[in-house]
Amino acid sequence: MAKRITNQITRSALVMLTLNNQQISAFEGETLATVILLSGEPGCKLGKADNPRGPFCNMGVCYDCLVTVIDPASPDKRLKSRACMTMVKAGLRVFTTQEDSI
Numbered sequence: 001m002a003k004r005i006t007n008q009i010t011r012s013a014l015v016m017l018t019l020n021n022q023q024i025s026a027f028e029g030e031t032l033a034t035v036i037l038l039s040g041e042p043g044c045k046l047g048k049a050d051n052p053r054g055p056f057c058n059m060g061v062c063y064d065c066l067v068t069v070i071d072p073a074s075p076d077k078r079l080k081s082r083a084c085m086t087m088v089k090a091g092l093r094v095f096t097t098q099e100d101s102i
């Protein structure tokens with residue numbers, strides 16, 4: 001299981017967001033991929049054999065980290081975003097593909 005480095009690290013503000021309708025805390029400046037890895041979620045989307053796919057390249061190339069994001073500033077829009085390229089923001093609602101029933 002992934003863990004945050006805690007030794008000699010200064011973090012930004014702790015904010016709340018939801019991941020698959022579960023309240024979760026994260027630090028501003030982290031990516032949603034970090035949040036998903038730390039949460040223990042099995043993945044972001046399903047692969048060809050319906051196996052969960054998680055962040056792979058962590059640099060915006062593979063698209064294995066696609067999630068659905070609802071920004072509180074635009075609550076009517078559901079955006080497909082690469083979790084590794086999307087920064088944590090207070091109030092975001094994030095859904096992995098497996099939990100995409102919004």
Ligand code: FES
Pocket residue numbers: 054055056057058059060061062063064065066082083084085
């Ligand atoms: S992990 Fe590859 S695009 Fe996000």
